[in-house]
Amino acid sequence: MTMRKHGWALVVSCVVLLTGTVRSQVFVVGQKTATDEISTHFTPTNLSLPATRMGERGQRELVRMLVAEQGFAHCALPMGAGLTLHANGSLETSPAAYKEMIYKKGQAAGVGDRVVVTALTVKGNRIALDLNGGPYVKHRFLRHVQFNDNPVVADQGEEATGSRINLVFDGPVPDLSAPEVKALLAPVIDFGVKTTEQAYANTLPPLVKQAVDVHQVLVGMNHRMVLAAMGEPESKIREKQSGDASGGAYEEWIYGHEPQTIHFIKFVGDRVTVVEIAELGKPLEIHDKDEMGGYNPPAPTREVAMGDQAPGTSASGQAQPPTLRKPGEPVPSGGSGKVQFPTAKQPVAPIPPVPTMGSPTDPHLR
Known part of the structure; x- marks a missing residue:
């Protein structure tokens, strides 16, 4: 019985120790995690300097x-x-x-x-x-x-x-x-x-920079790389992914229109997952494999959402209509969104006659 007690005490002590260790790893953010995405790549110059001193x-x-x-x-x-x-x-x-x-x-x-x-x-x-x-x-x-x-x-x-x-x-x-x-x-x-897109492209690896220079989108790029390569899209479409029970959304950027070559760029989060190129007279060209050559861009800083307000904010799943009520003010009885009419007619008091000059009711003429 004594050995069992000591064994259980040892197990409980190990669990408590592991729990404390896991908590410290989760909540502590140090210098390494905060600066992990900062590149320290440096290319020195080789410029001949004049021998005369500056005046x-x-x-x-x-x-x-x-x-x-x-x-x-x-x-x-x-x-x-x-x-x-x-x-x-x-x-x-x-x-x-x-x-x-x-x-x-x-x-x-x-x-x-x-x-x-x-x-x-x-x-x-x-x-x-x-x-x-x-x-x-x-x-x-x-x-x-x-x-x-x-x-x-x-x-x-x-x-x-x-x-x-x-x-x-x-x-x-x-x-x-x-x-x-x-x-x-x-x-x-x-x-x-002259532009921030050009400056950003110069910091990318040679494979990605070459694709940006020739206006080519690779699977695995983030939205900033696509903007540097293609500029702003002509149109954007946001839809929910089929078969995704959690309701994940994707965004599709469309470049070009008929009869030009049309590019369909599909984003999931901040990554390009599919690139479709539709050229007139040629079969549809689909790219869905990673083409970044092992380069992994920084963590995503952009999410695809289906609207400015999450579903479930109202009974119909749509955003609440504008109102003059203050935040937290209760909705008056009878519901909202409808004009309230009186349910019963109130008795109306008779209007007294207006006295005129010379009439018997004028007190000055009595």
Whole structure:
């Protein structure tokens, strides 16, 4: 009997221990899971640099040509001033430290996002470029200065959400032109493209990028890749999948119309599952196998829904009609949606005669 008690106690202890372990794995979100989708791929440049040192005139020219210039991020840019890029080299931070920086400070711009150069400074062996307002709020030092108990600059509660890239050279900053600085920044910012779709396509693997360049949709692409390859569709259709008991929905994007070649792109969630190409005079071409060459895009960020409001919000399964009642106000007795008429006629009081001048009922004439 004693051995049985000890055995049951050991089993209960193991179950409690495993339960606590599983709970900790489910509810704890760490740096690895938060930055798992961030790519650390980096391709350094190979640009010949001039031997002459940059003068004051060259600095003014860089400020004039680069400030307010727009580009697109080639990689995720962390908030703050901690990103350092060596000319014709790599990032100063390691891939692990780069992800840790984004995890702790936040992300100022994602891959393919538009960025604007808001400030440029040349000092020593580096060129500092502030993007999207930079890492600091303007007049951050004057916010601590008061005159007669009044702050010189009012604190509006603003927070800096921009980033800074320090372009570092082995010696003094050479006499570079604005296009040469753009070429050195190409691993992190692309100033050559004009749309976010083009910037996003440049970050994809060669197989997928080639398909986007020739306007081809592959099975396994997400909706952003399809937009980069084909643009916005002419029409969209949403329907429920046949045989799906849970009521799953799919979306079909249609490109082209007769007599042109028509492309039918079927999405389930954020993935292309079927591509049908109907060309005049040829049999229907169907692609339903993965064509991404082993590349797995990030987790889906888009779901296909059959409407703005889930079914079951009303008795008929449709959205509630507009009403003047406040939220939570009960429906009056007799139902809603119908005009309420009185059920019984109320007695109407007789209207007294209106006295006129000269009539016997006028008190002034009595």
